[in-house]
Amino acid sequence: MTIKEFKLPDVGEGVAEGELVSWLVAPGDRVEEDQPVAEVETDKALVEVPSSYDGTVEELFAEEGEMVPVGDVIISFRVDEEGDAEAGASDDADSAAASDSEPDATADEADASAGDTAPDAEPAAESEPDTPSGRTFAPPSARRLARELGVDVAAVDGSGPGGRVTEADVRAHAEGGAAASGGGSDGDAPTPRPAPTDTGSGERKSAVSKRGSADSAAGAGGDAPEPAGRETTLATPATRKVARERDVDLDDVPTDETRDGEAFVTAEAVNAYADALESPAEPTAEPEPVDAEPADAEATPEPAATAAAAASGTASTERDGDETVPYRGVRRTIGKQMERSKFTAPHVTHHDTAEVDALVEAREELKPKAEARGVKLTYMPFVMKAIVAGLKAHPYLNSELREDEEEIVLRREYNLGIAVATDAGLMVPVVDDVDEKGLFELADEVNDLAARARERKLKPDEMKGGTFTITNFGAIGGEYATPIINYPETAILGLGAIEERPVVREGADGDSEVVPAPTLPLSLSIDHRVVDGAIAAEFANTVMEQLEHPLLLLTE
Amino acid sequence: MVVGDVTTGTEVLVIGAGPGGYVAAIRAAQKGLDTTLVEKDAYGGACLNRGCIPSKALITGSGLAHEAGNAEFMGVHADPAVDMGKMVEWKDGVVDGLTSGVEKLCKANGVNLVAGTASFTGENTVRVAHGGEGQGSETLSFEHAVVATGSRPVQIPGFDFAEDHVWSSAEALDAETVPDRLGVVGGGYIGMELATTYAKLGADVTVVEMLDDILDPYEDDVKRIVRKRAEELGVEFHFGEGASEWSEAPDGGYLLHTETEAGDESTYGVDRILVAVGRQPVTDGLDPGAAGIETDDRGFVETDDRTRTAVEHIHAVGDVAGDPMLAHAASNEGIVAAEVIAGEPAALDRQAVPAAVFTDPEIGTVGMTEADAEDAGFDPVVGQMPFNASGRAMTTGHTEGFVRIVADEEAGFVLGAQIVGPEASELIAEVALAIEMGATLEDVAATVHTHPTLAEAVMEAAENARGQAIHTLNR
Numbered sequence A: 001m002t003i004k005e006f007k008l009p010d011v012g013e014g015v016a017e018g019e020l021v022s023w024l025v026a027p028g029d030r031v032e033e034d035q036p037v038a039e040v041e042t043d044k045a046l047v048e049v050p051s052s053y054d055g056t057v058e059e060l061f062a063e064e065g066e067m068v069p070v071g072d073v074i075i076s077f078r079v080d081e082e083g084d085a086e087a088g089a090s091d092d093a094d095s096a097a098a099s100d101s102e103p104d105a106t107a108d109e110a111d112a113s114a115g116d117t118a119p120d121a122e123p124a125a126e127s128e129p130d131t132p133s134g135r136t137f138a139p140p141s142a143r144r145l146a147r148e149l150g151v152d153v154a155a156v157d158g159s160g161p162g163g164r165v166t167e168a169d170v171r172a173h174a175e176g177g178a179a180a181s182g183g184g185s186d187g188d189a190p191t192p193r194p195a196p197t198d199t200g201s202g203e204r205k206s207a208v209s210k211r212g213s214a215d216s217a218a219g220a221g222g223d224a225p226e227p228a229g230r231e232t233t234l235a236t237p238a239t240r241k242v243a244r245e246r247d248v249d250l251d252d253v254p255t256d257e258t259r260d261g262e263a264f265v266t267a268e269a270v271n272a273y274a275d276a277l278e279s280p281a282e283p284t285a286e287p288e289p290v291d292a293e294p295a296d297a298e299a300t301p302e303p304a305a306t307a308a309a310a311a312s313g314t315a316s317t318e319r320d321g322d323e324t325v326p327y328r329g330v331r332r333t334i335g336k337q338m339e340r341s342k343f344t345a346p347h348v349t350h351h352d353t354a355e356v357d358a359l360v361e362a363r364e365e366l367k368p369k370a371e372a373r374g375v376k377l378t379y380m381p382f383v384m385k386a387i388v389a390g391l392k393a394h395p396y397l398n399s400e401l402r403e404d405e406e407e408i409v410l411r412r413e414y415n416l417g418i419a420v421a422t423d424a425g426l427m428v429p430v431v432d433d434v435d436e437k438g439l440f441e442l443a444d445e446v447n448d449l450a451a452r453a454r455e456r457k458l459k460p461d462e463m464k465g466g467t468f469t470i471t472n473f474g475a476i477g478g479e480y481a482t483p484i485i486n487y488p489e490t491a492i493l494g495l496g497a498i499e500e501r502p503v504v505r506e507g508a509d510g511d512s513e514v515v516p517a518p519t520l521p522l523s524l525s526i527d528h529r530v531v532d533g534a535i536a537a538e539f540a541n542t543v544m545e546q547l548e549h550p551l552l553l554l555t556e
Numbered sequence B: 001m002v003v004g005d006v007t008t009g010t011e012v013l014v015i016g017a018g019p020g021g022y023v024a025a026i027r028a029a030q031k032g033l034d035t036t037l038v039e040k041d042a043y044g045g046a047c048l049n050r051g052c053i054p055s056k057a058l059i060t061g062s063g064l065a066h067e068a069g070n071a072e073f074m075g076v077h078a079d080p081a082v083d084m085g086k087m088v089e090w091k092d093g094v095v096d097g098l099t100s101g102v103e104k105l106c107k108a109n110g111v112n113l114v115a116g117t118a119s120f121t122g123e124n125t126v127r128v129a130h131g132g133e134g135q136g137s138e139t140l141s142f143e144h145a146v147v148a149t150g151s152r153p154v155q156i157p158g159f160d161f162a163e164d165h166v167w168s169s170a171e172a173l174d175a176e177t178v179p180d181r182l183g184v185v186g187g188g189y190i191g192m193e194l195a196t197t198y199a200k201l202g203a204d205v206t207v208v209e210m211l212d213d214i215l216d217p218y219e220d221d222v223k224r225i226v227r228k229r230a231e232e233l234g235v236e237f238h239f240g241e242g243a244s245e246w247s248e249a250p251d252g253g254y255l256l257h258t259e260t261e262a263g264d265e266s267t268y269g270v271d272r273i274l275v276a277v278g279r280q281p282v283t284d285g286l287d288p289g290a291a292g293i294e295t296d297d298r299g300f301v302e303t304d305d306r307t308r309t310a311v312e313h314i315h316a317v318g319d320v321a322g323d324p325m326l327a328h329a330a331s332n333e334g335i336v337a338a339e340v341i342a343g344e345p346a347a348l349d350r351q352a353v354p355a356a357v358f359t360d361p362e363i364g365t366v367g368m369t370e371a372d373a374e375d376a377g378f379d380p381v382v383g384q385m386p387f388n389a390s391g392r393a394m395t396t397g398h399t400e401g402f403v404r405i406v407a408d409e410e411a412g413f414v415l416g417a418q419i420v421g422p423e424a425s426e427l428i429a430e431v432a433l434a435i436e437m438g439a440t441l442e443d444v445a446a447t448v449h450t451h452p453t454l455a456e457a458v459m460e461a462a463e464n465a466r467g468q469a470i471h472t473l474n475r
C-alpha cells in the first residue's frame, strides 16, 4: 500500500487558486483514474478535477468553499500495489507522503526553492513550466512577508513586470485566502503550508492587515481616488514605465510604503490607482455626512472605517439584514472584463428591427426535418449565418484593435461567441468557423455549448478565440439593449425577442397600414475607435436583409 | 561532575565565533535572547584570522607593489622594495582591529563570551573546556544551540602542515619572508589567490593541479583570462598532476614530486610548498553525536532551510553546514538561525549567493550561468560588455575581462552574472541585488549609472542582452 498525495493541478492558464466548490468523493470511496473527485471554481470556470490514481480515498485536505492555491495537496489516495502495479504506482513508491510536506532541504538545496519535490504528481508538475525549477521572482521583503502570513509565495499572482510578486500581492493573496476560509484562523488550515515556526503574535497580524487595507483602499474602485500630489516619489524603472503606459503621474499614486523616508510606489499601486481612475465613482449610498456636520466629531472615524472595510471586504458597514457576498471567481472576472471593455472602447449602440416573417416560416419548415435528425433548431443558427454575411461585407466589424502596435487586425476566421446566462454569471462559449458550418451543425453546437455553460462544464479553450459576439437577451425578454463589447472584439449584436409587433406595410389597396408582424429587434454595439456609425448601420442592414430573406442564407 | 564544574544556563548557545557564529550571537542578543558565545581560539574565526581578511590585505599590498613597478606605460617609474615582515605586521594590525571590534560588538549587544572548546554532552548541554592546564571546565545548559565551528584546510598524505616548509593558507598569510620558489598544490580559489600574491611579491610560483584547468567551477572564458594573466606574472602551471610527496634537494631546497594518472612522475624545485586543496568541516572535539546530530560522510552537518539540524533546537551554520563555504553565506545563515530561534518566520530563501575570487583580474559571479539557466528550464538570453570598451577600465590600465549577464528571455528577469576584470568582486553586488529583487534587464539598463565607472559595464551588458547596447555591437 502506498499513500499518494494529489495536488490541485493547474486548471487553466494563469489560474493561481480555485475555490473548492464540492467534493465528489469521501474518504473510503474507491476511485478510478480520471474519475472526477472534486469541483473547483476558478475565476475562469467551474472544472472537475480528475484523480490520477486507482485506489481508495484516504483523506481530504480542503473544506468545501475553501480557496486552494494551485499546487496545494487537496486529497490523498491509498493506492493498492498488487492490482495496479503497472499503473505506475510502484515507481513512485519512494515519494511517500512525508517527503512532500516536510521541508527537508539542506542549506544548498534551499537555493533551489521549495518547488515540487514529488516526481509523480504530474498535474502539479504541469503547472510549472512558467517558472522553471519552482523559482518565484519576488524580493526578499515579499518572501519574508509571505512566510509571516503563511502564504506559499509560489501560489501568489504577481502584478509586477513579468509577474514579479510584490508585498502587496502577497497581502492580497493572504486576505483572499483568509476570507475564503470564513475567517478561520491560520491554525485550522488543513493544507500543509510551509508553516512558519511562529505565525506571529496577534499584534503583528493586525499591523499587517492594517497596512493591507490601507493599500487596497487606495486602489479600491469606490470613490475616485485623491491624487496624492507629492513632490517626489521613488519607484523602480519598471514601475515608472507602467506609470507612463497608464498615463499616471507617479506623484499622484497613493502609497504608504517608503524607502529612505521617501514615498515608494510599486507597479501594483500604479495599476490600482489607474484602475480606480478609470472606473466611475460608484454611487455612494448617501452623501458623506462629514462635511455636512463638521461639528460632530464622532462622525469622523466613520468614513475612514468605511473605506477600509469596503476595501478589505469586511462586513462592518452592513446595515442590519444586509448580506455581503464575496466578489470573486467568475463574478469578478466578468466585472473586470466589462470594466475593461467599457472604459477602453468608446461604445456606440445602433438599433434597428428586422421583419422576419420569412425567417419564421423557414424555421417552421425546417424544424421537423431537424427534429428527425435529433436537432433542436432555434433562430440562432440563422442569425449566425446572417452575421457572417454581414461580417464578410464589413470586415472591420470582425476585427481587433491592437493599440500598442498601432494596428487593427482584420480576423480571417468567423468565430462567434454566444453569451449564455448561467447561475454563476455570464459565459461566452465560442462557435468556431461559423462560415464553414451548416445550420443543423451550428444548432447542435450552440445547444451543446449553452447546456454545458449552464452546468459550468466548459473548458477554458471553448471560451477563447471569438471574433464577434451575440447576446440573446431576448430569450428572457425585451426589445433593445446597449450590449457591452466582448473586448478586444470590435462589435456585439444583441437580439431582442422575436414577437409580433405593429409594423407599417403597404396594404392591398396600396396605402400604408399598420399590421402585426414578427420582428426581431437588433442592438449592435461597436467600438467607435475602429468603425464609425455609418458602417455599423450598413452592417445592420446586411444582417437584416439576410434575416428578412432567408433564402439569401443559402448563398452564404 | 568533575571538581570545579559549574553549570550555567543560557537560552542560546553559539559555538564558534567566525562570521557564522558571531553574527548569529549578536542577532540573537538583539532579539532579546540570553546568548552565550563559546570560542576556543580567536574572535572572527577563519575569515578574520586566517582567511578572507589577511589574504585580501596581502593581495592589496603585493598588488600595489606590482602596480607601482609596472606603470612605465603611464610614465610612472619605480622599483618598489617589499618588506614582507612589515607587510605582515600591517596585516596583523588590520586583523587585530577587526577581531577586537567583533569582541566589542558582541559585548555591547549583551552576548556572554566564554573562551574554551565546547563539546556536547547531551541534547541540551555542552561541556566547555577552558584552554590550558588547570583551567577547568564548565557545563552549560542551553535551550537552543547554533553550531558554527567552521572548517580547516585539508591535509594530504605526505604533506604535514607541521613541517616548516609545508604551508597551509594560514602559514602563507603569516610568512616573514618571501620564498624564492613557491610550489602551490591546488589551483582552486585559495591556491590561485596566493599564487598570484606571491608571484607579485617576486617568488617563482609553480602551480600543480590534478584537473586540467584552474578554478574548476568557473566557465572556460573566465578561467582563461585569469590563467593567462597569472602566466604573464610568471606563474607556471602543471595540469593533470597530483602532488605525491616532497624530498630534500641537494641545493638546500626541496623537490615537489607529482604524478599523473598514467603514473608519469615529475619534480619541481621549490623552497616552500603551499597545500590548498580544499577545506573540511571542524567537528572533532565537538562530539555532535552526543546531542544526536549526525554528520554526512564528508563530516558536514546537515541542515534544513531554517538551518535546523535533525535535532530541531540545534542549528548549524557556515562552513560546517557545507557549501557554499563562504563567509557571507555563513553570516546570512547565522542571521536566519537567530531569527528562527527567536520565533520569526526567517528562512534561507536566498536566490543566489555571490562569490568572488581575488585573483588578477578578479572574478565575481552570482546566480546562474547560461548553461545553468538552460538546465533549470529557462530560455536564457545573455549580454556581455568587454572591459576594453569601458572608458573607466582604460583609465585604470586594466582592460582584461568582461561583464556577462544572464536573464530569462521572456520576462527579462536577471538570473545571473559572471564578471571577470577589475573590481569584479565589487561589481557583482549590483547584480546580486537585481536577482534578489526579481529585477529585469530593463530595470538594470534603465538605472542611470555614474560615468565613468566600471559599474557602467553592468548596465551595458544588460542593454546588450536586450540587443540595444550603445558601446558594443549587439548580436
Ligand SMILES: Cc1cc2nc3c(=O)[nH]c(=O)nc-3n(C[C@H](O)[C@H](O)[C@H](O)COP(=O)(O)OP(=O)(O)OC[C@H]3O[C@@H](n4cnc5c(N)ncnc54)[C@H](O)[C@@H]3O)c2cc1C
Pocket (backbone or CB within 6 Å): B015, B016, B017, B018, B019, B020, B021, B038, B039, B040, B041, B042, B043, B044, B045, B046, B047, B048, B050, B051, B052, B053, B055, B116, B117, B118, B119, B148, B149, B150, B151, B169, B190, B282, B284, B285, B286, B317, B318, B319, B320, B325, B326, B327, B328, B329, B330, B356, B358
Ligand atoms: C585563505 C582563505 C581565504 C578566504 N577568502 C574568502 C573570501 O575572500 N571570501 C569569503 O567569503 N570567504 C573566504 N574564505 C572562507 C571563509 O573564511 C569561511 O567561509 C568562513 O570563515 C566560514 O565562517 P564560519 O563561521 O563558518 O567558520 P570559521 O570562520 O571557520 O569559524 C569557526 C570558529 O569556530 C571555532 N571553533 C571550532 N570548534 C569549536 C569548538 N568545539 N568550541 C569552540 N569554538 C570552536 C574556531 O576556532 C573558529 O574560530 C577564505 C578562507 C581562506 C582559508
